Amino acid sequence: MGFNIYDFTEMTHNMHLWFLERMSPAMTTVVEWTIIGVCYLLFIALFGLFLVYAERKVCAAFQQRLGPTRVGYWGLLQTIADFLKLLMKELIMPKSADKFLYNLAPFIVMIATFMAIAVLPFGKGLQTMDFDIGIFYVTAVSSIGVIGILIAGWSSNNKYSLIGAMRSGAQILSYELSVSLSLVTMIIFAGTMQLSGIVEGQRDAWFLFKGHIPALIAFVIFLIAGTAETNRGPFDLAEAESELTAGFHTEYSGIKFAFFFLAEYINMFIVAAMATTVFLGGWMPLHFGSLESFNHVMDFIPPLVWFFIKVCGVIFLIMWFKWTFPRLRVDQILTLEWKYLLPINLINILLMCLVVLTKFHL
Amino acid sequence: MNAIFEYFGTIFKGVKTLLTGMKITGKYVFTPWKHVTQQYPENRETLKMFDRYRGEVIMPHNENNEHLCTGCGICELNCPNGSIEIISKMVVSEDGKKKRAIDQHIYHLGMCTFCNLCVKACPTGAIVMGQNFEHAVWDRSKLTKVLNQPGSKIAQGVKE
Amino acid sequence: MSELKEIIISSDKIHTDQYLVNMGPQHPSTHGVLRLLVQLEGEIVHHIQPHVGYIHSGIEKMCEAISYPQIIHLTDRMDYLSAHMNNEAVALCVENALQVEVPDRVKYIRTIMDELSRLASHQLWWCVMGMDLGALTTFFYGLRDREHILDIFEETCGARLTVNYNVPGGLMFDIHPNFQKRVKDFLKEFKKKLPEYDQLLSDNVIFRERTNNIGYLSLEDAISWGVTGPSGRGSGFSCDVRKHEPYSAYPLVQFQEKLDTKGDSFTRYKLRIDEMWESIRIIEQLIDNIPEGDYAVKMKGVIKLPEGEFYQRVETARGEFGVYIISDGKKNPYRVKFRSPGFSNLFALNKMAAGHKIADLVAIMSTLDLVIPDIDR
């Protein structure tokens, strides 16, 4: 079993063969699924914890503070301690809550997150499922989460939760449109919906540079709409601490709250990963047309590292939004979508079609 | 046509203001990290309160275990919260006269609002404000303090 | 087209219930223990009934049993953000009653301290306003700058918030030798920081959208509801006591009473930012010219006011603060009434916020700059 940090295709293939030699094909599938499931679970838990820690430190940097410093070196264990605390906390349910739905909601949110993360290409050959309609799948699956939020808000039997859930519903339904349309722009440019194909298409230059103006516009719109879809930053109306105390998860405690919390951060990761894959070349290294030596140095950095550097960069940008801007109001959030993002997006698609037709790109 | 210009104008103006805001916050992230918070229990050694800081009422004693309090009770009168109680006793002075003196200067820290009125009113300057601010204790009764140390007496030359 | 019209008309007939939501007493944006009973229809606020009294501490009753210097230390605890002005109001009232003329030095220092606490109060208001609107970073920037003022207070007065610096007849202590240098350093620093406030929040397009044309209060309503301070001046109500009944060193300094007639949230916000500039101006005029002299007039040990009624108005950071002392000649007052600006300001909230969204209610409330102990007393 060769281990190549630049190309995982061979490795995964060999593993598959190794399993096949020892057990029946059906058994192999089950074992492989289990391994992949465990891997993703671990990844989500660990990366979620890392993101929470990163958010705290980044926010502290913005606010000229230090952030957590007490637990572990530089507070590295802080989020783990918090997670343990949440695990041990009592699960409180409002007396008149809809019990079944109340318990179901966090799982729906988590499941949606899991499903979306499945198709993301982390590196060459390091992708669980490579659908032909990968992008379509992600946009479809990521909007399931809102059902969880709506259920959570409704079943809590709390007026604040209900307002938060309704806001979230209106917001995510509208912004889903912008996310999809900005991705459609890039699909037109890439000519494929397959995520590995899109990454492969950016071998010589990232789509953000390749598609210049329309790609840039699509990127900005994707970032805004993506932030809105994760209920973060200036679009955190569903939680809106100063208005609705905690919005849709007011009544949740303990590990159920942790699910919502984790899902929010993993959703942020998904948005960042999609932005990376579609606009910033996925796991492809940074290449400049004719700078051979520079390109060569860049090639040395493993794709997995490239992927996470880009993802973290986008996540930092999203955090930057959150720690700078005031929150929008619910009608303004819809105005922004329907009066600004949507028309610009439609025009942008036309522009992109023109660019593709005239081959006016790198 | 004007409407279109206006439409894009508002977008550009809006984006510009957003970027200005991001510039301000970004400035603090990307300039060398100057944090403004203090790491409190760690900096105990270097943490120095201002001289006038009102942390608690204390009664300074000199090396002979002498204080300046005559037990006149003016501080007790001036305290708005009743956090000072003076228990006085009668002592016979050297020349045979009976004289009132302080037995216990009781100070209820839990009731004190640190208004400085007792210190200001004290005619002999026997009580002052101390700078210690770490008053947390496990038992409320520990907040009641006797300010004059046991066995202490009034310093020579303090006028009634 | 006609079909669409029908749908619109029939949708009007859908029976929707208004519902009541309790905002507070434990709510992140009520700045303390204020409870608002909000009648909502969807997100639209129909009526707001404020319920106060959760931290009513009976200060007026307490004052009837204690002496005048002791009253001053209680006023710290009402509007704790403008403690200096509250202190000064009582001190001035007692001085006027006894017809004591305080030295110029005292007047200068009092005015500087007033303006410093106004700055500190507005800084805290600014950062809390940002936080109420969801811009969490503003909170730390405001507090960061406010810390310098609190340090100045701590060095000179001995406390950061409940300063109790004024006594009848002057001041508790003389200013600290570092005072002037520290104030000048702070002003120099803060003049660089204040434009950042504008860039970060005031000019921000989201902030503008959230506050422009929101929470309109007409001049007539402002006067009738007694909305004073920057909130009232935003509606064009010229109510600056510093101008109309000047006290301390205010007659000696040049400053403008900032007025605007638009009456919306943004105007109230903008006026406070402008007031910060005016405060800086006032301090700059005074800080180098503090005359030499005593820091207090020698008063009797037990202060007894002559029989009669005494009213003193001062301008705090929130509006007009009044002290009404009725004395029967004893060392305790017969009756003390504090006219607190927050009390009047709060109850105009319904007038401003009805018809707006619940998010606007929060924004309007923070433009009123409420301090709950000030309302409850």
Place this chain on the structure above:
Amino acid sequence: MILSDMTKEELQAYLTGEFPDAAVSVGKQYVEMVVKAEDLHAASQKLKSSPELSFDYLICLTGVDYPEKMQIVYHLESTLHRHVVVMKCDTADRNEPKIDTVSDIWRTAKYHEREVYDLLGVIFNNHSDLRRLFLEDGWGFPLRKDYKDEVRIVER
């Protein structure tokens, strides 16, 4: 230093002419007038609406408990002319004081009157919403001089 159109004496003279039943005097700080309880509402109306007076800003509304009467003190200012008057009104009965509301003239009085009702037990006739403001129902009226609360008030 009060910046107003009329001096205190002029204001006093004017007020005496306008309100013959009221006792108008010049106090140390402000012009004071004592009106009868039955004239209160009409006098307030006139103070606000008369263009020469136009006392449109109710600064402060205070209830005072005197041994034989309850007195309500209104500090009024004119935002137009910048003069201040202190209007006082005594209630007839000290134990069950009743007085007309002025909350329809100055809106802010609505809550100031509720406060006075809460703390002193003065009943304001025609008040639209006379409930306790700070305290619980059945608390008693703490600012009355005969109020006793042995649990919460410790006297030295």
